[in-house]
Amino acid sequence: MSEDSVEKRLDEISPRRRKLLTWLTGGFLSLWGLGFAWVVAAFVKPPRSPRSLAERVLKIGPIDSLPIGKAQLVRHGRDPIFVIRTDEETMVGLSGVCSHLHCVLNWDDQQQVLDCPCHEGAFDVNGNVLKGPPPRPLKRFRVETRLGQIYVHL
Amino acid sequence: MSRDKSRILDWFSRRLNLTEIFSLLTSYGLFYAELDTRKHLREALDEALERPVVSYGRWPRVLGLIVVVLIALEILTGALLGLYFLPTPQTAHASLGTILRDVNFGWFVHQIHFWGAQLLIAVLIVRILRFFIQGVYRPPRELVWVFAALLLLVCFHLDLTGRALPLTETAYWSSVRALEVVKAVPVYGAFMIFLTGGGELFVTDLTLLRFYVLHVALFPALAVTLIYLHFSTIRRIGLTEGAGDKKRVGRAALRNHLVNLAIILTILFAFLVTLAVLTPLPFQREADPYATVPGVGPPWYLLAPFGFLELTSGVLPQWLAGLVLFLAFSAFLVLPFLDRFRVDTRRRWVVPAIAIAVVVAWVVLTIYGARVA
């Protein structure tokens, strides 16, 4: 509908309806303010997980979920981490990728070693090279338990 | 309802000079005349709203208010971003990541802040061109020009310092390129490098923090002050009467103009939001100060001086090229006081010709700068 016809109709309508229309218009325009306030308020509300802190400490899960002699692969970008529980108290965090060609390692329960599926490299629980082509030992990460939860420090 | 409103207004009016407080707002481009602060606010406003103003129907006149609104928007979005941004080399990039990823509307606020700044600079450039072509530097409007030109330069600095803050790859190197231009200019370049904590190197540990302080405190304060001064001169002198304005004097009252302003601001805001949603600035990897990213030039508005430096390197010694830039920017600032342009009514073509020459040179150098970058 063209503006002219709107104009004419506005002139024709009764003062009562006209007042209603003014109210509607005012209400419509004040939605701008509402929307604006909503965006600002939503922005100011802090997000649930502040990533900046989470990026430095990785929560793995309850300590009971990791039996002695078992290992858990924790996904962390291109460099996953193995958390290995060697005994009741001790837990070791090792880089999960081979220092040779960056293949993701496998944990061998029986031998207690990390095997590389690509070229038969192997690492012990301290990250030392046991055999195969890897040129360097694995990078180590600090693991700690707090309130029964395992955390890895990146 | 309206009775209640006026009662509240009266209550305050007896205790506060509302008109005086409101007149502070007029310093930022809303009214181009002084309010009578002795009168009641409503009375003063009614008077001001009905005051006929010079050809308000002409759209270029709203550029000033657009500048004010954009700066206000920048301050608001900047303050919001400041709630999450951590200006240290270790956290800057990650905290922008948090804003973009985790904070509600974080990406939107960031994009509005970025595109608002680009739009602000573009509007300021168009505005200064209008001033030049319409002669808004002739007496008694020398200061209008000087303040507007200074405002443009301050906004360059605001954008430059802001761009580098998140330490993303291209932003960082873009800033380094820009600092190369800055450094080439004598006196001023040395001062800026000193101010940002850089010595021989452009970027040190302190640079990010200094950029941050400059970006959130010093330059915004400077910009707001300049706008105040700028509109003070306009209120003192009155608006310019350009060619063809005279016959339309008094046709429109201020209140009509305010509606026009509302229309243009709505369109502007819609444009800005569309830019922010459809062409978002990509979130790049964190910059590695030891690995130059090839093909990154300075920001678009500095491509021309950058192109000039690249063009003359090898031909002119660097200090001379820098001196030329310095003289060019100085001439730009003190244009009203260069005798040649004072009054030149007989040869009306001279000024547009120079304007066109300057614009063409700028565009050509910009294209050249973009190609060599």
Add this chain to the structure above:
Amino acid sequence: MMTRNQAWYVVLLVALLMTVPEGVVAAEQCGVCHPESRVAFAESIHALEQVTCTSCHGGDAATQDVERAHRGSFRSLRDRLATPAICAACHSDLKQMSAYNLPVDQYAVYQTSQHGMAVAGGDPRAAVCIDCHGSHEIHAADDPRSSVAARNLPGTCAVCHSDEELMGHYGLDSGVVADYEAGIHGQSLLVAGNLAAPNCTSCHGVHGATPPGVGDIDKVCGACHVQTRRAFLDGAHYQGMTEAGIPECESCHSNHAIQRRDVDSIDTLCADCHGDGSDQVLLGNKIHTLIEAAAAEVDKAENLALEGQRAALDVEDHLGRIEEARTYLTEALPLAHAVSLEPVEQVTRRARSIGEEVQHEIYAKLDRTEAHIGLVVFWFYVFMTLVILFMLKRRMSSGGEVT
């Protein structure tokens, strides 16, 4: 007759000699006439371990009298053929070597080598101990200065094995060291400096230097390329090549000038032996396609993940899975040596499905439909506002009252 003074000097000299270790003095006495040998020797591992000139050369080191020094047990060692036995006098003695944890079987092993057999046959041109290890300037094998240190060894072998005339005499190829240096092993060792990369002795043996026989190549290469060998032994190539007497790994990879074989080479390699259009070529193409297709999916997924990163998405987990997929792709190459579809298919299928999954998930995350719908709603709102404003403007300019 000596004067009294001279007699005192002699006493003083004797006293001095008694305070200095024997070996040093002995070297010193020989070094008076043989300064170059003495200087070279002083740097060597033998000097450090108190081996003296006389240990190898015999004679009397205590005198400066030329004739007396070169008398009795003295050996010139100009007879090259005799040197191995002289070295073995100590190096095959378990008593002396056990303290250094050195093996004592080198001499025995050497005698079984091509070099040792030639020497036994009286060939003076064949390599003896000093040709590789040097004579006076011998260093421990892991000393970077040693002529047999990993990175120096190819050059040491090249002294003889790149000598066209000498090799021609034995009907051997004089280009082997140059080939090795151009190959991936040589590049890795000599250019990249990877000391774990194989040098000549890794395949040919150290003291028992012998070229591996046709049936043994897979064992030699398999010492490092374990997975590849395992797959190869499982495949049809192993039995067929053994029966036909075709050298195994060498046939496709060459012996010394080994180049990195990328996946693309499968296409041409199969046809080289099996002929164009054969079933085997078809199989090769299939394996090639499997690996290529999986790699392409993983590449696509990675590019998409990086694009997501630019759009500030959280793609950490996806990048981790892409790494996992890349592991499967790396595994696929050794498995391709089984020349059968199934093992390759197993790993490439996993890599591929990870790539596809990641792509789907990131596509879903990159989807901006919501933002675009929001934009449309916003524009509708803007349009309505503009209509209201224009109406207001119109009424004002037509002199209507203002609410």
